[in-house]
Amino acid sequence: MxxxxxxxxxxxxxxxxxxxxxxxxxxxxxxxxVSFTLEKGTTLGxxxxxxxxxxxxxxxxxxxxxxxxxxxxxDGEDITGLKGKQLDGFRRRVxxxxxxxxxxxxxxxxxxxxxxxxxxxxxxxxxxxxxxxxADLMDRVGLRPEHANRFPHEFSGGQRQRIGIARxxxxxxxxxxxxxxxxxxxxxxxxxxxxLLKDIQADTGVSYIFIAHDLxxxxxxxxxxxxxYLGKIMEQANKRELFENPRHxxxxxxxxxxxxxxxxxxxxxxxxxxxxxxxxxxxPSGCVFRTRCPAYELLDEAGKQRCSTEVPAGAMACxxxxxxxxxxxxx
Amino acid sequence: MEPMLSVKxxxxxxxxxxxxxxxxxxxxxxxNRGETVGxxxxxxxxxxxxSQAIMGxxxxxxxxxxxxxxxxxxxxxxxxxxAMRPYRGKKIGMIFQDxxxxxxxxxxxxxxxxxxxxxHNKVSKKAARQVAIDMLGRVxxxxxxRRVDNYPHEFSGGMRQRAMxxxxLVCEPELLIADEPTTALDVTVQAQILDLISDLQxxxxxxxxxxxxxxxxxxQLCKRVVVMYGGQCVxxxxxxxxxxxxxxxxxxxxxxxxxxxxGDTDRLTPIPGSPPALLALPKGCIFADRCEFAKIVPDxxxxxxxxxxxxxxxxxxxxxxxxxxxxxxxxxIGAGS
Ligand SMILES: Nc1ncnc2c1ncn2[C@@H]1O[C@H](COP(=O)(O)OP(=O)(O)OP(=O)(O)O)[C@@H](O)[C@H]1O
Ligand SMILES: Nc1ncnc2c1ncn2[C@@H]1O[C@H](COP(=O)(O)OP(=O)(O)OP(=O)(O)O)[C@@H](O)[C@H]1O
Ligand SMILES: [Mg+2]
Ligand SMILES: [Mg+2]
Numbered sequence: 001m002x003x004x005x006x007x008x009x010x011x012x013x014x015x016x017x018x019x020x021x022x023x024x025x026x027x028x029x030x031x032x033x034v035s036f037t038l039e040k041g042t043t044l045g046x047x048x049x050x051x052x053x054x055x056x057x058x059x060x061x062x063x064x065x066x067x068x069x070x071x072x073x074x075d076g077e078d079i080t081g082l083k084g085k086q087l088d089g090f091r092r093r094v095x096x097x098x099x100x101x102x103x104x105x106x107x108x109x110x111x112x113x114x115x116x117x118x119x120x121x122x123x124x125x126x127x128x129x130x131x132x133x134x135a136d137l138m139d140r141v142g143l144r145p146e147h148a149n150r151f152p153h154e155f156s157g158g159q160r161q162r163i164g165i166a167r168x169x170x171x172x173x174x175x176x177x178x179x180x181x182x183x184x185x186x187x188x189x190x191x192x193x194x195x196l197l198k199d200i201q202a203d204t205g206v207s208y209i210f211i212a213h214d215l216x217x218x219x220x221x222x223x224x225x226x227x228x229y230l231g232k233i234m235e236q237a238n239k240r241e242l243f244e245n246p247r248h249x250x251x252x253x254x255x256x257x258x259x260x261x262x263x264x265x266x267x268x269x270x271x272x273x274x275x276x277x278x279x280x281x282x283x284p285s286g287c288v289f290r291t292r293c294p295a296y297e298l299l300d301e302a303g304k305q306r307c308s309t310e311v312p313a314g315a316m317a318c319x320x321x322x323x324x325x326x327x328x329x330x331x
Numbered sequence: 332m333e334p335m336l337s338v339k340x341x342x343x344x345x346x347x348x349x350x351x352x353x354x355x356x357x358x359x360x361x362x363n364r365g366e367t368v369g370x371x372x373x374x375x376x377x378x379x380x381x382s383q384a385i386m387g388x389x390x391x392x393x394x395x396x397x398x399x400x401x402x403x404x405x406x407x408x409x410x411x412x413x414a415m416r417p418y419r420g421k422k423i424g425m426i427f428q429d430x431x432x433x434x435x436x437x438x439x440x441x442x443x444x445x446x447x448x449x450x451h452n453k454v455s456k457k458a459a460r461q462v463a464i465d466m467l468g469r470v471x472x473x474x475x476x477r478r479v480d481n482y483p484h485e486f487s488g489g490m491r492q493r494a495m496x497x498x499x500l501v502c503e504p505e506l507l508i509a510d511e512p513t514t515a516l517d518v519t520v521q522a523q524i525l526d527l528i529s530d531l532q533x534x535x536x537x538x539x540x541x542x543x544x545x546x547x548x549x550x551q552l553c554k555r556v557v558v559m560y561g562g563q564c565v566x567x568x569x570x571x572x573x574x575x576x577x578x579x580x581x582x583x584x585x586x587x588x589x590x591x592x593x594g595d596t597d598r599l600t601p602i603p604g605s606p607p608a609l610l611a612l613p614k615g616c617i618f619a620d621r622c623e624f625a626k627i628v629p630d631x632x633x634x635x636x637x638x639x640x641x642x643x644x645x646x647x648x649x650x651x652x653x654x655x656x657x658x659x660x661x662x663x664i665g666a667g668s
Contacts, residue, residue, distance in 0.1 A: 049517040050488070156605050157374075186373040186544060191588035191599035198598075213517060216590040220599065243592070257522040258592055259547035263574055272526065273519045276487045 003076035005207055006038040006061075006175055011070035012231075013053075013060050017281060028281045030056040032231035033070070036224075038175065041201065043208040045222030045239070047215060047254070049277060053231040054211045058177045061209065062096050063087060074174070092122060095168040099180035101160035105152040111163050112138075112148030118170045137166040140203075141196060158189035165196065169206075177209045182217060194220060215258055219243055227251050230280055230288040236315045247321045249295045271325055287312050287319065294325035333404070335538055336362040336385070336506060341398035343380050343389065343562075352609045354380040356562040356617070357398070359640055359647070360540075362506070367532060367539040369549035369570070371585075372559030375606055378542045379428060381559070382508045385540075386425050387415040402506070421451040424504035426495050426512045428542075433495060434483045440494045441467070441479030448501045466497040470527060489520035496527065503535055510542045525552055546589060550574060555645075558582050561607040561617035564640060567647040578648045578658065580622045616651065624652040 011034045019025035031053045038044050046054050059065045061072060063082070071080045079090045095118070098104040105114055115134050119126060126133045135145035141162040152160055161181060168176050178197065182190040194217065200206060210221045218225060219239060226236040227250065235248035246252045253271040273292050278284055286308040290296045295318075296307055303320060312319050343355040355377050362368050370378050383389060389396055390412045400407040407418065427433040435443060444466055445459035454462070460479065467475035470493040483491055492512055499507060509528065513521040529552060532539055541552055549556055549570065556573045558566040558581065566579040577583045584602035604621035607613070615634040619625045625633040628651045640649045652658045 049519060158605070187546075188373065188584060188588040188602040189605075191590075191601035194590070194599055195601065214590075215518070216592045219592060220590040220596070254519065255592070257518040259522075259525070259545065259551040260592065261547045261550045261574060261589070262591075262593055263550055263571060272522055274523075276489065 003073065004037040005040045005075060007071075007073040007076075008037070008061070009035050009071045009073075011035070011057070011060060011072065012068045013056050013065060014068045026281050029231050029283060030280055031060060031067075032280075032283070034226075034228075034231070034233055035070075036226055036233070036236060038207050038209065040174070040207055041205040042223040043201070043210050043221055045218035045225040046209060046211045046228060047213060047218050047225060048228035048234075049254075050213070051277060051280065052228040053280070054228060055179055057228075058096065058179050058209065058211055061175075061177060062094055063090065064096075088122065092124075092171045093173050094175045094177065095171060095173040096177045096179065097161070097164050097168045097181045099183055101157060101164050101184070102152070104164055105160060107152055110149050110151055111143075111155070114152075114163060115148075115166045115170060118167060122171065124171065133170070134166075137169055140169070140200070141166045142192075156189070158185055158192055161185065161193050162196065165193075165200070169200065169204075172204070173206065175207045175209065177211070179211045180213070181210075183212060183214065190217070197221065215243075215255065227254065230278065230283050232288055232317065233315075234289060234317050247316050248318050249293050249321075249323075249325055250289050252325065253294060284308075286310055287317070289318075295320055295323040297326050298324055332363070334361040335364045335366075335403060336360070337399070337401045338381070338385065339399040339401075341381070341384060341400065342396070343377075343384055344395040346393050346395070350610050351395075353612055354562050354609060355384070356612065357637075358559070358562060359564045360557050360567070362538050362540065364505070365532075365536045365538055366555065367541060367553045369553035369556045370540055370542045370559065371544060371546060371549055371556060373544065373606055375609070376559040377562040378559055379510055380562075382425065382510050382540065382542055385508060386419055386423060387412075390415060417451070420447060420504075421502045422504055423506045423508065424499035424502065426492075426499045426507070426509040428510045428514070434491065434498075436483055439480050439482055440486065441481075444494070444498050444501055447498045451502050462501060463497075466501050467494065469531070470494070470497045470500075471523070472497075488516055489523065492516060492520075492524055493527065496524070496531075500531060500535070500537075504537060506538045506540070507532075508540045508542070511544075512541075513548065514543065514545070521548070528552065546574075546585070558585070561612065562609070563617065563649060564647065565618065565649045567640075569645060572646055578646070578653050579618075579650050580624050580652070580658070581618050584621075616649075622652075624650075624658055627657055628652050628655065 011031055013031040014027040014029050016024045017026040017028060034057060036044060048054060060067045067080060071078055082090055112134050115137055116130050119130055134148055138145045143162055182193050212218050222239050225239050225242045227234045229250050234250045246255055253273050256271045271294050275292050278291055284291050290307045306319055338358055338360040341355050341358040345352040345354060358381055372378055385400055387407060441460060441463040444463035448462050449459045464475045464479050467478055472478050472490060472493055486494060513524050543549060553570055556570055557564050560581045566582045573582060577586055587600040588602055590599055602621055607617050615636055616638050619633040632651050638649045638651045640647050641654050
């Protein structure tokens with residue numbers, strides 16, 4: 001079997017906390033031991049609460065940030081330590097679409113120039129000329145090529161997100177990291193952009209890492225889903241498996257918190273997480289989720305002891321996946 | 332029985348350098364005592380302007396307002412800024428869209444809740460502080476005696492939203508307007524806040540206008556829904572009616588474009604086109620240029636004439652096609668399944 005397109009192993013990113021006199025007094029463990037693989041033409045959804053490390057993971061994968069440890073392999077080649085020219089070559093193959101379409105575009109640059117910028121920066125020779133390439137990209141994302149000379153403020157939020165997608169596609173990347181690409185959009189516009197991303201994938205075979213906090217959108221987009229909490233992956237599975245048979249208490253709590261539009265749905269599980277997210281600079285020992293876990297409270301002393309001392313590992317990072325859950329936890 | 336609040340044919344226009352922005356174009360809404368109504372619609376449809384108009388926040392602005400806002404028999408639009416003050420904060424409380432900008436960063440959370448109370452109640456500083464502590468406890472802030480002296484930045488996002496709710500409810504208003512109070516929050520925190528609002532509402536029997544663009548939140552919290560488009564109410568009905576038999580083409584479009592957690596759809600169905608330009612509204616139906624039914628309505632009526640809001644039983648719809656019974660009630664799109 002050939003190597004997966006992208007293979008991430010034990011990736012960590014710690015941001016040092018500087019005290020007075022510039023000494024390092026601690027670290028924000030934004031990403032803390034994340035592993036997954038991504039196959040060609042598929043989508044991995046990355047979900048979890050604000051601050052759990054989704055964007056940082058994306059930025060490290062793009063090599064916009066250097067990882068603290070761990071490895072990233074693209075087509076079997078370790079790119080973790082690449083520098084200079086080699087790094088440029090890698091960047092051609094991995095691109096990013098950002099959450100806020102307004103702030104990721106330069107207001108004084110025409111959208112045609114914005115879409116062409118990766119080609120210009122990388123000094124790529126385009127056979128038919130850059131203009132034709134830009135027109136083709138605009139056409140592909142549903143923008144009118146004759147609008148190439150217009151400026152970002154002349155476009156709506158959904159159209160600006162299309163511009164960002166066209167720019168990310170300019171270098172024909174293998175992987176596009178989409179960091180909350182539809183979170184700022186209204187549902188009807190969101191549906192347009194989600195359909196567009198799926199169409200592009202069907203046409204080009206590009207792979208996506210799709211970061212979002214809206215579970216319904218992730219369910220619609222992804223093939224596999226990884227659920228993050230405090231810099232770690234709690235559960236990772238095939239989409240169908242994860243949504244139909246969630247096993248980790250955090251996944252179950254997250255799913256049960258989504259308000260349902262199905263008025264007649266039986267209120268099967270209603271798990272409320274109490275308390276606040278612990279600080280990523282001082283995460284709980286053992287299982288990082290234990291302080292808010294709806295199963296932890298009901299465990300016996302030996303079970304609690306195990307959760308406080310041993311870090312759970314694997315695609316379902318829980319010591320007691322079948323333990324009963326308390327309905328509500330904390331204050 | 333008279334409704335507690337009735338908004339009729341409300342128009343709000345803002346003069347700008349580019350011309351008049353027609354934010355509300357004949358907005359209608361009714362609310363009974365103790366009732367929770369969801370106000371939904373796309374960004375820019377006029378949800379916040381409706382809320383702000385009810386709170387009387389345009390009284391000393393350049394906005395041009397017309398129509399009717401009747402609250403417990405009083406015409407709020409006719410009131411002066413001074414006469415409005417006993418209503419704002421006391422009878423009508425509001426939770427704003429952005430909790431950070433609505434709280435002062437240099438005063439403690441407790442001081443701000445206490446002040447909100449003292450504006451309308453003649454009590455000592457000490458008594459007001461105690462009210463603030465009690466209120467923080469009621470909205471589920473742990474250790475309120477200590478937390479009362481924290482500054483807003485020392486609270487997490489969810490706690491700040493709870494404090495905002497405490498501030499809005501401290502005078503026990505009869506009407507609470509909550510403008511997207513959970514949009515910026517994670518689903519787990521949102522679930523806590525929605526539970527809190529339902530509990531407090533059951534306790535105090537206040538009426539709630541809940542502004543959101545999340546239809547799931549509406550299904551969970553509200554009995555009735557008002558759907559806005561282009562500064563108008565296009566449909567107003569029970570939650571069940573809106574979700575299971577939506578009538579207005581825009582409401583149907585909204586339902587169909589939404590991804591569902593239950594079930595499996597391969598493709599979403601977006602509403603084609605983009606929201607109306609409020610600087611130059613069409614003379615016909617504001618939704619006509621995006622509407623698939625506009626073609627089947629005779630005489631180009633949708634393009635030439637604004638439809639009226641037709642009320643039948645508890646269901647109001649603003650659509651020529653619906654009025655002429657050209658839209659099949661049973662042809663369902665989206666919604667559950
Ligand atoms: N440059 C930085 N320096 C220090 N800490 C950082 C930096 N960037 C991110 N962090 C911290 O790392 C943690 C993870 O942040 P990240 O932006 O990856 O979260 P996220 O999952 O994308 O959240 P959101 O859903 O809010 O976008 C947070 O605690 C954040 O404050
Ligand atoms: N003070 C103002 N001056 C000029 N235009 C305004 C003003 N306030 C609101 N508007 C415009 O009125 C329209 C309706 O705005 P409103 O804030 O009510 O929308 P909304 O439905 O609350 O949207 P969102 O979901 O984005 O909060 C928008 O086009 C907005 O730009
Ligand atoms: Mg992020
Ligand atoms: Mg608003």
